Amino acid sequence: MITTSGLTKVYRSRGREVTALDGVDLHVREGEVYGVIGQSGAGKSSLIRCVNLLERPTSGTVTVAGQDLTALAGRGPRAGRELRQARSRIGMVFQHFNLLSSRTVQDNVELPLEILGRSGKERSRKALELLDLVGLADKAKAYPAQLSGGQKQRVGIARALAGDPKVLLSDEATSALDPETTRSILALLRDLNRQLGLTVLLITHEMDVVKSICDSAALMEHGRVVESGTVTELLATPGSELASALFPVAGDASGDNRTVLDITFQGESATQPVISQLARTYNIDISILGAAIDTVGGLQVGRMRIELPGRYEDNVVPIGFLREQGLHIETVEQTQPAPQAHQTPQAHQAPQVDRASSVLVKEEAK
Amino acid sequence: MTWSQMQPLLEQACWETLIMVGWSTLISVALGLPIGVLLVLTDKGGLLQNSLVNKVTGQIVNVGRSMPFIILMVALMSFTRWITGTTIGSEAAIVPLAIGGIPFFARLVETAVREVDHGLVEAVQAMGGNTWTIVRRVLVPEALPSLIASITTTIVALIGYSAMAGTVGGGGLGDLAVRYGYQRFETGLMWITVAVLAVVISLIQFAGDYAARSLHHRGGRQGSGPRLRLLKAKEPATTTATADLGKAG
Numbered sequence: 358m359i360t361t362s363g364l365t366k367v368y369r370s371r372g373r374e375v376t377a378l379d380g381v382d383l384h385v386r387e388g389e390v391y392g393v394i395g396q397s398g399a400g401k402s403s404l405i406r407c408v409n410l411l412e413r414p415t416s417g418t419v420t421v422a423g424q425d426l427t428a429l430a431g432r433g434p435r436a437g438r439e440l441r442q443a444r445s446r447i448g449m450v451f452q453h454f455n456l457l458s459s460r461t462v463q464d465n466v467e468l469p470l471e472i473l474g475r476s477g478k479e480r481s482r483k484a485l486e487l488l489d490l491v492g493l494a495d496k497a498k499a500y501p502a503q504l505s506g507g508q509k510q511r512v513g514i515a516r517a518l519a520g521d522p523k524v525l526l527s528d529e530a531t532s533a534l535d536p537e538t539t540r541s542i543l544a545l546l547r548d549l550n551r552q553l554g555l556t557v558l559l560i561t562h563e564m565d566v567v568k569s570i571c572d573s574a575a576l577m578e579h580g581r582v583v584e585s586g587t588v589t590e591l592l593a594t595p596g597s598e599l600a601s602a603l604f605p606v607a608g609d610a611s612g613d614n615r616t617v618l619d620i621t622f623q624g625e626s627a628t629q630p631v632i633s634q635l636a637r638t639y640n641i642d643i644s645i646l647g648a649a650i651d652t653v654g655g656l657q658v659g660r661m662r663i664e665l666p667g668r669y670e671d672n673v674v675p676i677g678f679l680r681e682q683g684l685h686i687e688t689v690e691q692t693q694p695a696p697q698a699h700q701t702p703q704a705h706q707a708p709q710v711d712r713a714s715s716v717l718v719k720e721e722a723k
Numbered sequence: 724m725t726w727s728q729m730q731p732l733l734e735q736a737c738w739e740t741l742i743m744v745g746w747s748t749l750i751s752v753a754l755g756l757p758i759g760v761l762l763v764l765t766d767k768g769g770l771l772q773n774s775l776v777n778k779v780t781g782q783i784v785n786v787g788r789s790m791p792f793i794i795l796m797v798a799l800m801s802f803t804r805w806i807t808g809t810t811i812g813s814e815a816a817i818v819p820l821a822i823g824g825i826p827f828f829a830r831l832v833e834t835a836v837r838e839v840d841h842g843l844v845e846a847v848q849a850m851g852g853n854t855w856t857i858v859r860r861v862l863v864p865e866a867l868p869s870l871i872a873s874i875t876t877t878i879v880a881l882i883g884y885s886a887m888a889g890t891v892g893g894g895g896l897g898d899l900a901v902r903y904g905y906q907r908f909e910t911g912l913m914w915i916t917v918a919v920l921a922v923v924i925s926l927i928q929f930a931g932d933y934a935a936r937s938l939h940h941r942g943g944r945q946g947s948g949p950r951l952r953l954l955k956a957k958e959p960a961t962t963t964a965t966a967d968l969g970k971a972g
């Protein structure tokens with residue numbers, strides 16, 4: 358539904374150049390909720406603004422619903438007629454809502470329809486319908502200043518939907534809201550995605566947002582997408598930063614001669630008492646170093662870090678058993694025969710865990 | 724001088740002032756608004772970025788804005804005669820007043836429009852709105868409270884200018900005060916004129932503030948009526964008006 362290829366954006370201001378996007382290839386499938394996460398300055402906003410060409414990419418192409426938007430030229434910063442038409446079919450919601458304070462809630466929602474040249478009667482019918490959809494039917498005559506942040510964002514969403522878009526872009530739509538309101542707005546987006554088959558591309562710096570509504574996600578760093586895929590794919594990717602950030606599990610081996618495994622389980626297998634079965638079948642003591650279980654897109658997904666006695670070589674059979682159960686297994690320690698390599702496991706494990714938690718810390722610090 | 728002698732003089736002067744200030748305000752607003760908007764649009768990063776147009780317009784506005792009115796009036800004599808056929812009378816005074824008022828108001832418009840949150844412009848761009856839509860539906864309506872305050876400031880400034888224009892044949896209240904009060908030592912009439920001017924200016928200021936504030940309501944919390952608001956601390960949009968009052972009047 359949305360495809361960017363080789364997207365670069367270089368800002369030039371007073372002789373300095375900032376590369377905000379550096380060859381971004383993104384593919385958002387029809388009907389999915391796609392989350393882009395990354396630290397401040399990673400280029401997330403630049404990316405989403407390039408999608409509807411609010412920002413003209415320096416190079417690369419953007420295709421939305423089969424239409425190459427980058428081909429629709431406009432002179433300089435101005436958008437040509439075709440591009441404006443294309444934009445009217447893409448909804449956008451903003452972090453700071455961007456509602457016109459001079460207009461009532463209803464008139465705000467009607468604005469895109471005015472631009473599309475719809476008749477007054479049709480406009481008010483559609484606006485009231487949308488306000489009803491976002492649960493604000495009673496606020497039609499209020500002014501934005503009289504609404505709470507969550508209500509304003511609902512108006513923003515209703516307005517974004519006025520032109521019956523197939524695609525909704527959201528730049529940190531919940532970042533200015535408290536956790537409770539964030540949840541309700543995310544639930545609304547999820548509902549709209551399901552009910553209207555709306556494709557949603559959202560930018561966030563909160564892992565929780567990705568966790569609660571995204572089907573797919575991409576991690577951006579320094580203008581590049583360093584990881585992307587469906588959430589389930591990502592969780593099954595060895596060493597995935599996103600996966601470890603989504604489900605951070607920590608815990609160090611209790612001593613030498615141990616095998617530490619990260620187990621990722623999804624759906625059915627999550628409910629099976631695999632671990633106790635393992636312990637019984639092979640008669641080994643298993644300690645659980647850490648675990649996280651959550652629901653992603655209605656699917657139960659979890660991670661667990663367990664420790665088995667003995668080196669990796671001694672545990673090949675139990676690990677094989679776990680894999681057979683449909684679990685994704687990652688060895689945290691790489692036990693090697695050479696004695697001095699005993700340091701390696703820690704050294705190897707530490708940065709990965711560190712990185713995972715540092716991503717989270719930075720995101721939460723905002 | 725008795726009241727019955729003064730009354731027709733005052734009435735006549737009030738009428739002349741009204742004509743001069745009314746028309747010049749209308750012209751200043753009608754032309755200053757697009758110029759002010761143009762200054763914002765053509766500025767760097769603006770929707771119609773064009774540094775040549777911006778620099779030239781900006782420079783003309785600056786010169787017009789800082790030119791002492793009395794000099795502007797004299798300099799425009801032949802232009803005034805070309806337009807109105809005369810350089811004497813209230814109608815003739817409208818020309819230099821309007822020429823002085825346009826850049827004055829344009830600068831205020833520029834400031835007011837610049838205050839509009841760029842996010843709103845972006846939101847309308849994202850909906851597929853063109854530049855004209857943005858001007859008409861975002862920039863002007865969102866800046867309206869400040870624009871009304873700017874109109875108030877302009878009217879007050881034009882009353883001040885009109886007093887000057889009056890002394891060189893424009894008539895009006897300023898002329899009355901100078902002719903009778905200064906040249907004929909009719910101190911009574913002079914003070915009455917001063918009082919009338921003070922009342923007129925206060926009324927205009929009050930009406931302007933009231934209008935700007937009642938529009939601001941939409942931006943404020945629900946409830947409290949206009950009267951209550953007047954007692955509260957001044958909001959940014961209206962402080963410009965009062966700040967300029969001293970300079971202009």
Ligand SMILES: Nc1ncnc2c1ncn2[C@@H]1O[C@H](COP(=O)(O)OP(=O)(O)OP(=O)(O)O)[C@@H](O)[C@H]1O
Pocket residue numbers: 368369370375376377395396397398399400401402403404562
């Ligand atoms: N208009 C601009 N002019 C110059 N540089 C810009 C502009 N917009 C963004 N940048 C730069 O581009 C880089 C990416 O910015 P961007 O806003 O896309 O980051 P972001 O990931 O959205 O960050 P945040 O989470 O803080 O919103 C930053 O280094 C920023 O300073």
Ligand SMILES: [Mg+2]
Pocket residue numbers: 401402403
């Ligand atoms: Mg951003």
